[in-house]
Amino acid sequence: MTQAVLAEPAPLPLPDFGSEPWWLIIIKVLFVFVFLLVLTLLTIWGERRVVARMQQRLGPNRTGPFGVLQGLADGLKLAFKEDIIPAMADRPVYLLAPIVSTIPAFLAFSVIPFGPTVSIFGHRTALQLTDLPVGVLFILAMSSLGVYGIVLAGWASGSTYPLLGSLRSAAQMISYEVSMGLALVAVFLYAGSLSTSQIVDAQRSRWFIIAVPISFVIYGISCVGETNRAPFDLPEAESELVGGFHTEYSSLKFAMFFLAEYINMITVSAVATTLFLGGWRAPWPLSLFSWANAGWLPMLWFVAKLCIFLFIFIWLRGTMPRLRYDQFMHLGWKVLVPGALVWLLLVATARALSFRDFLLYAGVPAAVVLLAWAFWPTGGRQDRPPPPVERGTPPRYPVPQLDAEPLRRSAGKEVTRA
Amino acid sequence: MPSSRLTDAPGAARADAPGAARTDDPYAGAAESRRTTEGRVYTVTGGDWDTVVGGVEDLDDERIVVNMGPQHPSTHGVLRLVLELEGETCTEARVIVGYLHTGIEKSLEFRSWTQGVTFVTRMDYLSPFFNETAYCLSVEQLLGITADVPERATVIRVLMMELNRIASHCVWLATAGLEVGALSAMLYGFREREIIMDIFEMTTGLRMNHAYVRPGGLAQDLPPGTVEKIEDFLAIMAKRVDEYEGLLSANPIWIRRLSSVGCLDLTGCVALGVTGPVLRSAGLAWDLRKAMPYCGYENYEFDVPTSTDADCFARYLIRMQEMRESLKIIAQALDRLRPGPVMIGDKKIAWPSQLALGADGLGNSLDHIREIMGTSMEALIHHFKLVTEGFRVPAGQVYTAIESPRGELGCHVVSDGGTRPYRAHMRDPSFVNLQATPAMCEGGMVADVIAAVASIDPVMGGVDR
Numbered sequence: 001m002t003q004a005v006l007a008e009p010a011p012l013p014l015p016d017f018g019s020e021p022w023w024l025i026i027i028k029v030l031f032v033f034v035f036l037l038v039l040t041l042l043t044i045w046g047e048r049r050v051v052a053r054m055q056q057r058l059g060p061n062r063t064g065p066f067g068v069l070q071g072l073a074d075g076l077k078l079a080f081k082e083d084i085i086p087a088m089a090d091r092p093v094y095l096l097a098p099i100v101s102t103i104p105a106f107l108a109f110s111v112i113p114f115g116p117t118v119s120i121f122g123h124r125t126a127l128q129l130t131d132l133p134v135g136v137l138f139i140l141a142m143s144s145l146g147v148y149g150i151v152l153a154g155w156a157s158g159s160t161y162p163l164l165g166s167l168r169s170a171a172q173m174i175s176y177e178v179s180m181g182l183a184l185v186a187v188f189l190y191a192g193s194l195s196t197s198q199i200v201d202a203q204r205s206r207w208f209i210i211a212v213p214i215s216f217v218i219y220g221i222s223c224v225g226e227t228n229r230a231p232f233d234l235p236e237a238e239s240e241l242v243g244g245f246h247t248e249y250s251s252l253k254f255a256m257f258f259l260a261e262y263i264n265m266i267t268v269s270a271v272a273t274t275l276f277l278g279g280w281r282a283p284w285p286l287s288l289f290s291w292a293n294a295g296w297l298p299m300l301w302f303v304a305k306l307c308i309f310l311f312i313f314i315w316l317r318g319t320m321p322r323l324r325y326d327q328f329m330h331l332g333w334k335v336l337v338p339g340a341l342v343w344l345l346l347v348a349t350a351r352a353l354s355f356r357d358f359l360l361y362a363g364v365p366a367a368v369v370l371l372a373w374a375f376w377p378t379g380g381r382q383d384r385p386p387p388p389v390e391r392g393t394p395p396r397y398p399v400p401q402l403d404a405e406p407l408r409r410s411a412g413k414e415v416t417r418a
Numbered sequence: 419m420p421s422s423r424l425t426d427a428p429g430a431a432r433a434d435a436p437g438a439a440r441t442d443d444p445y446a447g448a449a450e451s452r453r454t455t456e457g458r459v460y461t462v463t464g465g466d467w468d469t470v471v472g473g474v475e476d477l478d479d480e481r482i483v484v485n486m487g488p489q490h491p492s493t494h495g496v497l498r499l500v501l502e503l504e505g506e507t508c509t510e511a512r513v514i515v516g517y518l519h520t521g522i523e524k525s526l527e528f529r530s531w532t533q534g535v536t537f538v539t540r541m542d543y544l545s546p547f548f549n550e551t552a553y554c555l556s557v558e559q560l561l562g563i564t565a566d567v568p569e570r571a572t573v574i575r576v577l578m579m580e581l582n583r584i585a586s587h588c589v590w591l592a593t594a595g596l597e598v599g600a601l602s603a604m605l606y607g608f609r610e611r612e613i614i615m616d617i618f619e620m621t622t623g624l625r626m627n628h629a630y631v632r633p634g635g636l637a638q639d640l641p642p643g644t645v646e647k648i649e650d651f652l653a654i655m656a657k658r659v660d661e662y663e664g665l666l667s668a669n670p671i672w673i674r675r676l677s678s679v680g681c682l683d684l685t686g687c688v689a690l691g692v693t694g695p696v697l698r699s700a701g702l703a704w705d706l707r708k709a710m711p712y713c714g715y716e717n718y719e720f721d722v723p724t725s726t727d728a729d730c731f732a733r734y735l736i737r738m739q740e741m742r743e744s745l746k747i748i749a750q751a752l753d754r755l756r757p758g759p760v761m762i763g764d765k766k767i768a769w770p771s772q773l774a775l776g777a778d779g780l781g782n783s784l785d786h787i788r789e790i791m792g793t794s795m796e797a798l799i800h801h802f803k804l805v806t807e808g809f810r811v812p813a814g815q816v817y818t819a820i821e822s823p824r825g826e827l828g829c830h831v832v833s834d835g836g837t838r839p840y841r842a843h844m845r846d847p848s849f850v851n852l853q854a855t856p857a858m859c860e861g862g863m864v865a866d867v868i869a870a871v872a873s874i875d876p877v878m879g880g881v882d883r
Contacts, residue, residue, distance in 0.1 A: 055605035160484050164503075164864070230599060231671055240864050242490060321671045322599025324865040325506050397689045400702060 020125055027120070028129045032109050039306075040262040041071035047314045054318040075255060083251040088158030097156055098249065098256035101149020105263035108142035111135040112270045113197050115280045115298040127280070127299060128197060135196040136188070139271055140181060143226060146264060147173040150228075150245045153257070157248035165244030168234045168325060175332040176225035176232075182340035183219040186212040186347040187275045200279030207278040213367040214343045216276045218336050220312075223268035225332065228261060229313055231320035232328055269309030270302075277305045339370055481509070486867075488517040494593065494871070495878035499855070501867060508867050511859040513852050518882040526842040530808025531557055532769055534839060536629040538829075542846060542880030543626055544589050547582040548822040549844070549880075550631035551575050552829040555712060556818040557633040560811050560833050563762060570758040571635040572713050577648070577751040578621070578630065579713075579820075580744040584655065585614040586823035587737045587744075591662060594734070594872040598675050603666060610658050613651050620644055623780040635761035638773045645752055652745055659741050667735070676731035680858040680870030683728050690857065691850045694825025695740065696874060698724045699732035706821035713820075717754075718747050730873040740823075767809050770801045808837040817845075824848050824875055846880040 045060065045068055052059025060067035085094060115127035132138050147170060154166020188194055190211055191202040199208075209216045225232040234244075241247070246257045273279060280298035281287060291297070323331070343366075453459075482503045488496035496517035502510035522541055526534045538553040539546040558564050588611040595603025615625040621644055622628035622637070630637050666672045682692065684700040697704055705722040707715040723739035725732035761768045770790075774783035790797040813835035819828040825847030834840040851874045858870040 051601065055602050056609060057605060160482060164482075164484075164506075168506075230601075233599070240868055318602050319665075320600070321595070321603075321666075321669065321675055322865075323671055324675055324863055326863060327674050397685045399684045399688045400704075 021123065024120060024123055024125060025129075032129050033106065036106060036109060036263050036266060037259075039266055040259055041075070042068070043262050043266065043310055044071040044074070045069075046310070047317070050311065050314045051318045054315075078255040078258075079252050081251040083253065084248075086158060086248050089248065090156040090158065093152050093156035095253070097149050097153035098253040098260075099149070100152060101146050101260040102256045102263075104142040104145040104149075105260040105267065108139045108267045109263070109270065111138055111196050112267075112274060113200055113279055114302055115296065116294060118296055126197065127296075131195050131197045134194045136184060136194045136199070136271070136275070139196075139267070140177065140184075143264065143267070144173070144177060146260060149257075149260065153249065154245040157245075159248050161241045161243070161247045162245050165241045165247070168241075169228060169245055172225055172228070172232065172234060172328065172332075175329060176222040176336075179218055179332060179336035179340050180222040180226055182337065182344055183215040183222065184275060185344055186215040189347055189351050196274050196279070199275055200281065203278040203281060207276060207281075209276040212276075212343075212347060214339070214370060215347075216272075217367050217371060218340045218343070219272060219276070222332070222336060223272065224313065224316060225328070227264045227268055227313075229265060230317035231322050233322060234325055234328060265310065265313055266306065269306050269313070272309055273302060273305040335370075335373070484864075488514075494876050497852070497871070497876060497878055497881075499867065499871070501859075501864070503864065506863045506865075508859055508862055508864060511856045511867060513855045515849070515852065515878070515881050518878045520879075520883065522883045523842055523844065526839050528838065530837050531633055531811055531839065532808055534842060535632055536627075538842075538844065539627050539629050540879065541844060541883050542822065542824070542827070542848065542877045544586045544877050545582050545822050545824070545827075545880075546626055546628050547575070547578045547631060548820060548827050550629065551579060551713065552818060552820045552822075552827050552844070553831070553842070554631050554633050555820065556816045556829040556831045557811065559816045559818060560814055560831060561633065561767065561809075562812070563634060563764065563767065566762050566764065567635055568759045568762065569754075570639075570756060571760040573751050573754045573756075574636055574640060574760065575631055576713050576715070576718070577748060577755075578618075580747045580751065581614050581617060581648070581651075583744045583823045584741050585611045585618075587741050588614070590737055590823075590872075590875045591734075594869075594875075595666075597868050597872045598672065600666065600669075600672065603662070606658070606662060606665070610655060613654065617644065617647055617651060620647065632761070632769055634764070634767045634769075635759070637769070639760045640755075645755065648748065648752060652749055655745055656742070659738060659745075663738055667738075673731060675865070675869055676729065676734055676873075677727070678729050678731075679862065679866045680730045680873050681728050682854050682858050686854065686857050690853045692825070692854050694821075694823070694847050694851065694875075695733050695736045696851055696854065697825065698722065698736055700728040701726040706819055706826060710819065712818070718750050720744075720746050730869050733873045765800070766804070770797075770804055810835060810837050811839075819845070822847055824877070824880070825851060844880075844883060846883065848874070848876040848878070849881040852876050852881060 048070065049059040049061075049067070060070035063069040063073045085091065110129040111131055113126065113128040113131070117124055117126045119125075150169045150173075151166045154162040154164075154169070157163070187199065187208050190208055191199040193199060193202070202208075228234070243249075246254055249257060280293075280302040282289075282292035282298065282301050286292040286301075292301075484501045484503055485498070486501055487498040490499075498514040498517065500510075500512045500514065501508050520540070522537045526537050529537065534553060534557075535550050538549040541549050555564070558567060588607040590607075592604040592607025592611070595601070595607065618628060619625050621640055622630040682690075682696060682700060684697075684702055686692070687697045687700045687702070693704065701724055703722045703724045706712070707718075707720075708722055720743045721739075723736045723743065725736055772783040772786040773780055774785070776784070790801050811833040813833050815830065815832040817828055817830045819826050821827070826845065827847055828845030830841075830843045830845065831839050832841040854874065855871060858874075859867040862870065
């Protein structure tokens, strides 16, 4: 199969994009927009419920059935809040930043395939807004543009914490974009295309999570960093930088940052699904039946896979403390980027030699080793400095002997009578 | 003080400065600068403003001064930290306290000795029983009745203090976890504290600010069912401490955030007067319960956990271990509980009211009121005198220290022989330990400052009093 993909030149992206009737395009645009908004609301609700469950409390359960409408209520509340612009703020940039952050988040989703070709009011069309020969690059570009929103927000607020938050976020997103991009290159090598629909197509027989497991792990870690989510939520580290880049934002402008963060989370999950988990393709036992991969049903698989990723994002937040800035950079530049480069070299070699099973059998153990290396429990204790006081040198200040028995004195305390 | 400031030349009196050229100008080169403990101070007497500005120019302008607090999510209430940052590195940290000053010590001078308990319990609000006990021990010592306090009262004091220590460490785990970003640890900590709060509420009527320990004994005995409730708690808590450690002790991020962070070696601790878990993390097994036993602690079997790592992670481990040791002490205290009085027999000191649970909550026993109001004029007079005026305490002064969850909690009371303290002062461990903040933080990252302050576990109510 590998030989076949290599030999056969990749077909051009689906030709029917752009030739659809205008109303169909509007329906698709609206669908993507509404899908993202609704999923954001559900994710916020789900996050609060799931984290509450992990922390043995209830979470929101008053608004609507099981509290599902909580996100909507909060969003409405935010819209009616007083909109404060700090006196020190650079007004035009300050107003523009949330928009710069939100729009690319929406745009990135336009090349995500939701399902195969279906019939809508008699028109055969793919369940995808559009596709580009460089679809995945488009997604990467959009997520990079989103950083500008955060950086500008921090700078334009004219305040210390947002500035520190935006600096962190700029460094963080740029670093993690590198390892993210490198992780994806292995997928391109296998798929022979950067078009999302063709990548899904290339996973017909085997998902890329099996073909390039290490890329998946690297992508998974970097996308948490890319979206500023715990344990990599340094730009908005509440305990250090209060609110990070959005400290000075309120009302709808804050809501837009909030929305952008969740949409980014959904986008990276959708990209992971598309590139590694077969996109809308049915999971293995079901994929044996042809009906599972036809019609509207694949959208269900797609959303289900998306939700698994979102759950993992939430799970991480419930479990992990926050990394420190330097440790985070260490992980990005010294573990993920070299790891991705070495892995890429292996993939490229194996592809050139058409030696596909090597990766399958070497990749899984290697992924385990990489994970263990990155998160080895004793790792942090190794780089501790030597004991602060050298033995033998007299201390600068008189200190009691450590090996002495604990002092014992009778309960008689001094009482002086005047 | 950053080294660049130590080495740079004084900014004033530059040869090329325009002011210096005019020799007839009496103010030429008058902008003097000198270094003080507060930084560089400029004395400007006329002359050219540019000269002064030029002197400051060579300072590194990469630095940001961040005013962290008093309103900040992780400064434990209203602590204010002024940090000088170079990028993410903290080059200078200064602690500013006083935002929660309540005048408790001064107020104590205007209330009777017994009423003082109600004040001190509000100081370090996470360890009210320790404040009360420290204060009562010192008053009892001034009265010379230390030996007359009933055994049952002392055992219940120990019981309550150790429960309180666990509750306080639970809050530490919760807040420190939150500050390091471990959200779930926060909820777990508060979950177990809630059980202890229930026990406190059952015993004293209040979750905090109990005023339960009184000079001469306790406000009232344990209500029926308390012992069973505490036993249930012991069984739960032993498992829960293991759960905390299971969640955090091997967590790579938790280790990396805390180990080798906020280091303060033994010399530093002793020089700064730091006590409690911070001192024990530096290796010294200094625990007043062992070193200078009070309340019969010499009769209990427990260990003082120490470590030589002197970092935040060691302090975390020590606090976890201290919770286990407290559980041991509680179990022993429950065994020691014998029926008996909980207030001193001396009717001139013992608070005369008898509390009882009525339809509207805890209050004066109606039977008792009926008796003193209706049957005995002398009892009424006695009650009135003791409650309104209070008992007299012989003149003198005493310092009593106990081991609170944060370190040595000392109480220095001075009596001039009257019915009110002449002066009462608390040596609060949070206040003294906070001195160590710059020593722990400078040179670390911003995130380390947060972890280091969290490892001190300051309670601002105790710091400012």
